[in-house]
Amino acid sequence: xTEPAAPQxxxxxxxxxxxxxARLPEKWLVGSSPHARSGETVxxxxxxxxxxxxxxxxxxxxxxxxxxxxxIVLAASSAVVAEGIVQKALGxxxxxxxxxxxxxxxxxxxxxxxxxxxxxxxxxxxxxxxxGKQLFGGLGRNYFNPALIGRAFLQFxxxxxxxxxxxxxxxxxxxxxxxxxxxxKVASGTPGGxxxxxxxxxxxxxxxxxxxxxxxxxxxxxxxxxxxxxHGADVLRDLFLGNVPGCxxxxxxxxxxxxxxxxxxxxxxxxxxPVAYVGAALVAVLVLPVKDFAxxxxxxxxxxxxWPYIGQTLLVHLLSGGLLLGAVFMIxxxxxxxxxxxxxVIYGIAAGVIVAMIRLYGGYxxxxxxxxxxVNAARLVVEKYSMPRVFGTKRA
Amino acid sequence: xxxxxxxxxxxxxxxxIFVLVLGMCPALAVTGSLANAVGMGAAVIFVxxxxxxxxxxxxxxxxxxxxxxxxIIVVSTFVTVVQKVMQAxxxxxxxxxxxxxxxxxxxxxxxxxxxxxxxxxxxxxxxADGLGMxxxxxxxxxxxxxxxEVLGNWSVFGKPITAGGFDPAVILVMAxxxxxxxxxxxxxxxxxxxxxxxRAAVAATRFALAEEPAFGPPLVExxxxxxxEKEKAAGEQPSGPAAGDSRG
Numbered sequence: 334x335t336e337p338a339a340p341q342x343x344x345x346x347x348x349x350x351x352x353x354x355a356r357l358p359e360k361w362l363v364g365s366s367p368h369a370r371s372g373e374t375v376x377x378x379x380x381x382x383x384x385x386x387x388x389x390x391x392x393x394x395x396x397x398x399x400x401x402x403x404x405i406v407l408a409a410s411s412a413v414v415a416e417g418i419v420q421k422a423l424g425x426x427x428x429x430x431x432x433x434x435x436x437x438x439x440x441x442x443x444x445x446x447x448x449x450x451x452x453x454x455x456x457x458x459x460x461x462x463x464x465g466k467q468l469f470g471g472l473g474r475n476y477f478n479p480a481l482i483g484r485a486f487l488q489f490x491x492x493x494x495x496x497x498x499x500x501x502x503x504x505x506x507x508x509x510x511x512x513x514x515x516x517x518k519v520a521s522g523t524p525g526g527x528x529x530x531x532x533x534x535x536x537x538x539x540x541x542x543x544x545x546x547x548x549x550x551x552x553x554x555x556x557x558x559x560x561x562x563x564h565g566a567d568v569l570r571d572l573f574l575g576n577v578p579g580c581x582x583x584x585x586x587x588x589x590x591x592x593x594x595x596x597x598x599x600x601x602x603x604x605x606x607p608v609a610y611v612g613a614a615l616v617a618v619l620v621l622p623v624k625d626f627a628x629x630x631x632x633x634x635x636x637x638x639x640w641p642y643i644g645q646t647l648l649v650h651l652l653s654g655g656l657l658l659g660a661v662f663m664i665x666x667x668x669x670x671x672x673x674x675x676x677x678v679i680y681g682i683a684a685g686v687i688v689a690m691i692r693l694y695g696g697y698x699x700x701x702x703x704x705x706x707x708v709n710a711a712r713l714v715v716e717k718y719s720m721p722r723v724f725g726t727k728r729a
Numbered sequence: 730x731x732x733x734x735x736x737x738x739x740x741x742x743x744x745x746i747f748v749l750v751l752g753m754c755p756a757l758a759v760t761g762s763l764a765n766a767v768g769m770g771a772a773v774i775f776v777x778x779x780x781x782x783x784x785x786x787x788x789x790x791x792x793x794x795x796x797x798x799x800x801i802i803v804v805s806t807f808v809t810v811v812q813k814v815m816q817a818x819x820x821x822x823x824x825x826x827x828x829x830x831x832x833x834x835x836x837x838x839x840x841x842x843x844x845x846x847x848x849x850x851x852x853x854x855x856x857a858d859g860l861g862m863x864x865x866x867x868x869x870x871x872x873x874x875x876x877x878e879v880l881g882n883w884s885v886f887g888k889p890i891t892a893g894g895f896d897p898a899v900i901l902v903m904a905x906x907x908x909x910x911x912x913x914x915x916x917x918x919x920x921x922x923x924x925x926x927x928r929a930a931v932a933a934t935r936f937a938l939a940e941e942p943a944f945g946p947p948l949v950e951x952x953x954x955x956x957x958e959k960e961k962a963a964g965e966q967p968s969g970p971a972a973g974d975s976r977g
Contacts, residue, residue: 450894450895450896452895456898464909464913468916489899489900489903489905490899490900490901491896491898491899491900493896494896548830623754
C-alpha cells in the first residue's frame, strides 16, 4: 500500500500557485456564477419549510394521537443525530443546525403509518441521511429525495408494518370528533369507548383486484362503504379534513394546503410544479382505461358515461393517499427538482402520469413515493432539454 | 516468499469482490445466507485452484488463438466434479445454490485468473494465486452474507438469534439488499485503501517539504504554521488538500 506514495521531488510544484488565491480578501473572490446572492441562507429556508410542515404534523397528532407526535420527533431527532455522526465520520463540516436533516426527518415521518414501532423512523432517518444524502455528497448534491429513499427502504425492510390492509385511526380525544361525531366507532361496530379502530385506507378500498371504483354506484358511497362507514355525504369532508386512515402527514389536505401556501408566499416553490403533478395525475386517471369487478369498462369508457361519478372518482383520487403531500412537499424539494419552470412542468407531468399508472395498474395502492423517486432519476435529462438558450447563441 | 505474497494479495489488496469487482453474479445472488455463501466459496476455491494448476501446467500447449475455449473446458470439468460431489453429499446446499453452481464455469473470477495469471505463471504460483483468490472470494461472500443474514433474518448459519423485539429488515435478504450491502462494502474497502494511500502520500509530502528548502522559506514557514495549528487542534487526520497536491 505504500507504493503509490509521491516521489520525493514531485510535491514541489502544485502548492505554490494556490497560496496567493487563498489570501485574497473575501470580496475579491474569484469563481464561477452565481455572483449575485440573495441574503437567504439554507437554515432560513429549511426552518421555513419546517414551519410549513407544522400544520401537517399537528393534524397528524390530532387525528392519530400523541404516538404520531412521538414518531415525528423521533424521526427528526434521529435524522439530526445521523447527519452529525455521518458528517463527522466522513470528515465533513458538521452542519446539523441548518435544519435540512430535521426537515428530512419530519418529511419521512409524514409518510409513515401512525402505529409503526419506534425503531422504524430511527432506521429510516439513518438510511435517508446516510444513503440518500451524505453518500451522494451532502446537501445540494443528492439526486433523490432523502426522505423518500428512507420511505422506500422502510417499505421493503418492514413490509408488515408499512403495508397493512387495515390502518388504525385514533378517535378518542380527537378534535375532529366534535365535527364528525363518532362515525368510525359506530361504523366498525366497536363500543363508544374504543381508543382506536382499524379501517382500510381510501386507496386500499379502490385498489384490490380491479383498481377501480364500481361503475354503477356512486364512487363516494362505495368509498365510504369500503372504509367502513355509510355516510356517503361526509366522505369528502373527512378526506379533506383528515379524519381518515393513512400516513401521519398525508391525511389532512387542509393542513397540507396551508403549508403549501406558506411555501408559495415565500417563493420557495412555483405553483406550476404541484399543479402539473396533480393535474397530470388526475388527467391520467380520467384517460387510462380500467375495468371494474364485473369486467365492465369504467370512467369515460363506460357504456353510459355518468359524469357526476367521474367527477367523484377524480375527487377521491385527488384527496386520497399522499398525492397532495407529495405535490407540495416532496416533488418540490429544491435540490432534486429541475431548475427551470419549464423543466419543472415536464417533470411534474411525468410524475403525475406515473402515480396514476401505479394507482390504477400497479401492485401497490399508492405510487407517490416511487413516482417522485423515478422522476428524480430522470431529472438530469429534463434539465438538459429544458435549459434556456444562452443569449446570443444560435437557436437549436 | 513470493508464493506467500501471491496467496495474500487475493485476500485484501486484490480482493475479487471488493477490489476487482469480479464474480458479481454469485455475490449478489447467493449471499442471502451464510451457509450458501460459504458453500459457494468452497466450490469456487476448489475449482479456481484446480483449474489454475491445470491451466498453468499446460499453458505452453494451448494454442493462443483458442486458449479461452481450452480454459473453459478445464474449468467446466472441475465444476462438474464439484456439482456431482455436492449432489451426492450435500443435496440441500446443491438445492439452494441451484443454477449458480453450473454458472461457476462462466464466473469472471475463474476465467479472469486463468487469463491474467495462470496462463503466464508457473504451477506453484498459480496454485497460490488460486487459493488466495478463492479465499478472498469466500471471505467477500461471507462478509456480505453476514450482514444480510443477521440483519435481514436475525439468524447466523440458520440459527435464530434473539433480537429483542425488533423486526428483521427483510429488504436485506431481498435483491435490493444485496446491492445495498455490496455497494456499501465496496465503498468502505475502497475508502480504507484510499485513506491508507493518502496517509502515505501525505507523510511523504511532509517529509519532502520539511527536508527540501527548494521552494523558498515562506512555504516551509507556512507548512510549519499549519502543522502547529493542526497539532493544537489535536486532529490526527492528515489534511485532504495536501494529499491531492502531492498526487496532482
